[in-house]
Amino acid sequence: MNLSNKKILVTGADGFIGSHLTEELIRQGHNVRAFVLYNSFNSWGWLDESSKEIKSQLNVFSGDIRDPYGVKAAMKGCDVVLHLGALIAIPYSYHSPDTYVDTNIKGTLNLLQAARELEVEKFVHTSTSEVYGTARFVPITEEHPLQGQSPYSASKIGADQMALSFYQSFNTPVTIIRPFNTYGPRQSARAIIPTIISQIASGKTTIKVGALHPTRDFNYVMDTVRGFIAMAESDNVMGEVVNIGSNYEVSIGNTIQLIADVMGKSISIELDEQRIRPEKSEVERLWADNKKAKELLGWEPNYAGIEGLERGLRETAEWFVKPENLGKYKADFYNI
Template identity: 30%
Template sequence: MKILVTGGAGFIGGNLAEAFAREGHDVTVLDNLDPYYDTGIKEQNIEICEDAAAATDGSYEFVDGDVRDDDLTADLVGNADVIYHQAAQAGVRTSVDNPRKPNSINVDGTLNVLDAARDSETERVVLASSSSVYGKPEYLPYDEEHPTTPVSPYGVSKLAGEQYARVYSEVYGLPTVSLRYFTVYGPRMRPNMAISNFVSRCLNGEPPVIYGDGAQTRDFTYIDDVVDVNEQLLHDDAADGEIMNVGSTDNIDIQTLAEVVRDELAPELELEYTEAREADAEHTHADISKANALLGYEPTRDIREGVREFIDWYEANREWYEPLVRQS
């Protein structure tokens, strides 16, 4: 199939593009290489995808461009069978400092993709959404009926994008699926994530630093589980028109997460604490029963298993990855 992955040089998009390339599909990636995090990772993703495609009968093309370019987006969408729309300005704290940028990319860019798709023969648009749409929990775990009251401009922009996707499905008959990801982690993840920072500090004999008191909880989702559910949507129409959680069902508080990493690498270190960061959610926890019912989605790793795998990958790739973590 012909697959377009917007934001396909980033963490999730890069892993999706690699998986599709390895399966022999014709993959096009649109990414503007925004330096929100060091493009060293994005360059690695592009090289990995090129190598994956070279080993199959499929193809891989990287296009340096922006989803806000409506002509370019329309041209690429019109040549694809399925769109995986991962392009976004990520970062809760970044959005607090500059709310207009995530609105421009995450809302206007999404509308460009959706408009182009409804004017073409697109079979499906799969949209990356976020648990940030929920905001403060009225109950946990979050199910899809939970009120959506985001507490950051980033969360607002992701909510707007998924609601536009829903409307385009209902009004125009465009098959769309929005996946609310819960803190995705794993190899080649953004270097400014808590897990990568904890690992880096412990490997260098420095104590993990926790923002706040460490009682905040997260539902961490391993990248392979995210790739699996997206791969299923390439052919499965059971979730068309739907919005659903993609999480792990198993959450952990940040202090315990730091302890898991510390105990694995440097048990002699003490934890350190600093001021909490603005607009960070206190708790996230996914109810994945809808994704399970529609797609049979089941996470394959709990956080402890996933952290051990990430540590192994980190140590094998420390030479190029650690400098990115240290400067983030």
């Protein structure tokens, strides 16, 4: 699909990945409607930080994906939907699982219903590597069993299956992108990389962390953004699930040391019990097989392997250490 002359709705455009994706689509000359969560502060989330050139081309819709009427109003006139809007914090899903069902499952259903009724041309639904749970085999292909090891991952499994059911039942043009652990500028400090960087950047030498032994497949945000755009453009992915990952596995402990190295700091580690997941809920191992992305999308990570990870961590740290950015984070508090 050629995205030129197509109107693209991005849900979750105010968030970490969504804001980067919205900006890149606009830089490429596309017509974008940014769906942001309504709030009384009139905040557009991270899009408030966009350049004047980007903001001048933004078509912003403030609403809530839990509202089916607002969702349909937002989608009218759009040809392509990139659905990123979701609750994503795993610890908060232990605290308030009902909100995850409402937002992630019912919110996705609202969007699918509207897409079906309005006959959109492409609907890209965002999944997560958390739906795989602890790897039963590596690297993890799209055929890996799904395991709901947290209320968050269970809600995303439900949303994924709802999306696929609309493809199977109604031929709604759905495809599912499944990013592994995306990181980069603007990410919430609830995630491991920004929580370490923000603590170090705030002058701390004793860093509070959770479990060190689990492994992850970290994907720099601009690689993830390229994956979304490739999914929107591809004619080969209807009804398919596609992993977007670096195909490089690294432990949390080694990642923390890499961060300290690229920031030129010597640190010590302090275990913080509140950051530890319940034992059976911890996803012990994630490692993406990205062959399908290469075959169907021609996508490969630009930030690949240890060299790519170090480069991505350096660029992320350079953003965080700027006072105007670091000031938006509360390094002294654990954010669930």
